[in-house]
Amino acid sequence: MKFSEIKKKHQNNILNIKQTVEASYSVHFIKGLFKKNNHNENPLLMLCKGNKLIIVVDENVYKKFGREIEQFFSMNGCNFILHKLNASEKNKTISSVIRLCDMAKKNRIQRNSIFIAIGGGITLDIVGFAASIFRRRTPYIKIPTTIVGIIDAGVGVKVGINFGKSKNFLGGYYPPLAVFNDQSFLKTLTAKEIRCGLYELIKIALIKDPSLYYLIERYYRDLMENDFNKRTEEMIFLAASLLIKELTVDLLESNLQRLVDFGHTFSPCLEMKSENEIPHGEAVGIDILISSHIAFKKNLLSQADFDSIFSLIKSIGFSKKYSLPKAKQLYSSLDDIRCHRAGSLNLVLPNRIGAGNFTNYCSVEEIKHAMDFICDSEMFQRN
C-alpha cells in the first residue's frame, strides 16, 4: 500500500483527504497443489508460514479431498483449524457469515491469521465476506474447486451473500491474498457442475474472444466426459485471464456498465423463481439464450451466429427440463437489476461471436419471443 496527502484549506474550513491504495494478488495455476511432491517451495505454504489458519472447506469437497488437505497442512507444521461448510444458495446468508465469524473469534483468529476458502463459488463468496468484515479485514486465500470457481468467483474481488430473495445483495470488494487453481479438484465434478462451468466459459468467450468460443465448441465434450487435459487447461486458463483483464479495468465497479454482466441479467430471476433448483451456471446458460435471441431479433446478431450459439447450448443441455418463469415475470425483475446498476438496465447483448454491447431497451414482447423460441426447443417446460 502506498499513501496519501492532506491538503488543508483552512480558509474554506475544508479538509481534503486523498488516498491511493495499491492492492495486488496472484492467481496461481498449480497441478496437485496438496500432493506430496508439491510440498517444497509450494507458494501456498510460503504465504501461510507462521500465521494461524482457519481453513473452511465445502463439506462435499471435504468428503473427497479432506484427508489430503488435512495431511498437507499437518505435515507441513501449520497451525490451523478446519471447518466444514454446508455451502448452498440457501445457506449463503448473513447467518452463515456470522456463524463463521463467531467460530473464528472463539478460536482466537487474529488480524494476521488467514482464512482459506476451499470450494465452489458459494464457499468463496461466504468465506471472503466473513474475512472482509472479521476484525475489519483479515487476509484470505481462495482455492476454487469448480470451473465456475476458477473462472468467475476465484479471479475477482467480489464477496457476498444473498439477502431476502435477492442474490448477492450484500457484500463487498475484497482482494484476496492469493488464489490457487488446481485442476485436480475438477475430476470429481458432477455433470451439472461441469455444465455450469461451460456456461460461464461460453459467457466470457461470447463477449471477449472468438478463439475461446471455437475451442469450447470443439472440446466441450472433453469437459463433459471429465477428461481434463492440455486443451481443457488452456480453455480454463484463457477464460480466467480474459475475465481478469476485463475486471481489472474497474475492480471496484465504479462503472456499472460491465460486459461481464452478460448472462447475468435474467439469471437472478431464473434462479430465484426456481427456488434455486436451477443452479447459477445453468441460469447463465438460459440467460445467454434469451439475450442472444433478443440480439438476433434486434438485428444486432446474425442468424448464423445465433444458430451457432443455440446449437452449442442445446448440445451441452441442462440437467433437467426446468420450468421457466413467464416473460412478464422476467420483465418485472429488470427493475431490480436497474436498482443494482444505478438506474440503468445495461443489458449486454452479443454483436457477434466474441463481442458484446449494451442496451437499455428491452420490451416484454422481446422477452416473450425469446421464451417462446427456447421453450419450443423442448429443452424447458412451458409455464
Added chain:
Amino acid sequence: MKFSEIKKKHQNNILNIKQTVEASYSVHFIKGLFKKNNHNENPLLMLCKGNKLIIVVDENVYKKFGREIEQFFSMNGCNFILHKLNASEKNKTISSVIRLCDMAKKNRIQRNSIFIAIGGGITLDIVGFAASIFRRRTPYIKIPTTIVGIIDAGVGVKVGINFGKSKNFLGGYYPPLAVFNDQSFLKTLTAKEIRCGLYELIKIALIKDPSLYYLIERYYRDLMENDFNKRTEEMIFLAASLLIKELTVDLLESNLQRLVDFGHTFSPCLEMKSENEIPHGEAVGIDILISSHIAFKKNLLSQADFDSIFSLIKSIGFSKKYSLPKAKQLYSSLDDIRCHRAGSLNLVLPNRIGAGNFTNYCSVEEIKHAMDFICDSEMFQRN
C-alpha cells in the same frame, strides 16, 4: 478511481493482478448546515441532487433537530426517506445493520442512492457499515452531531459494530462521499457527551500536539458550559485535522502500530465490564489516566507532565463514581487487544505532552499501581 495492469506470466502459470484505487473525500466545517440562509450553494445539496436519499438520524437528535432537517430536504426538493435510529452501544449489532439494509431494500434504495448518517459515533458506525455492504457499496455522507463524532468517527473511514462482547469487532474501511461538521449541533449536548468529547480531544493532543493540549487546559470550561465560540471551534478543527493527518498515513491500517490507539487499549474492557455504563469517551479518559501512570512509573513521562494530565482529567471529571474492574481483569483483556493488533500489544504511552511511543511490555503490577493511584483519587469506586 484509476486503474490496473495485468502481467501474464504464462510460463509460470501465474496471473498477477495489480490495482491502484484512489479515493478522496472532503471534511467540511459549516455553521448552520440546515439553516435557511445556507440553502444556496450548499455543498451537501450539490452532492445529493438527483439521488435518492436514505437519511438515518439518531432518535435523540431527531427530537431536537428533526423538523429542521426534514424541512431542509423537503424545501430543496430532495427525494428522501427518513429513518430514526435507536443508537446505543447495545444496539450497535449486526441485527441493526440488517434491519437498516432491509428497510433500504424495501424502499428501493439503489446503488447510486446515498445514505446520510446524522448522529454521534455509534450512528455513523452503524450506517457506514450498512452502506458499505448494501449492494456491495452504496455512497454515504456523515454528519456528526457530537464532538466525538466530529473529531473521531467522522473524519476516518472505519465503520463497524460490536460482536458478542467485543467492541467494533466486525466492520470495514469505507471512505464516505463527504463529511459535514456543524457546531450548531453541539449546543444541545449533555455534560456527559461533552466530557466524552474532551477526552478524545486530550487523547489526540497528548500524542500529537502540545499547543492543542494547552488550549484544552485553558478553555475546556467553555466546552463544559456549552459555550461554543471561536476558541472551541479552533480546538475541534485542530483535533480533526491532527487526526486526519495521522489516519491518512495508513487509512486501511496495514500497520497496526497506531499512535491514535492511545487511550484505546484498556478502554474496551472498561466499557464492556461496566456493561456500557461507562461511555466510550469517558473510558478513553480513564485509559489515558492508566496509560499515563504506567508511563510515569516506567520513567518515560516526567512527574510534572503526569501531574498536569492527572489534574486536567480530575477537573473535567466523570459523570459518575464508576466502579472499575480489577487490575487482573484489565491485564487479561490485553490478550484480545493483541489478537486485534496482529499479535503485538502496541500500548501507546505518552513520552511527554504532545508525543507518544509504543511498548509491548505491561505487567499486571503496573496496572495495579495505576488503578490504586486513580482509585485513591476518589474519582472511582474501588472494586
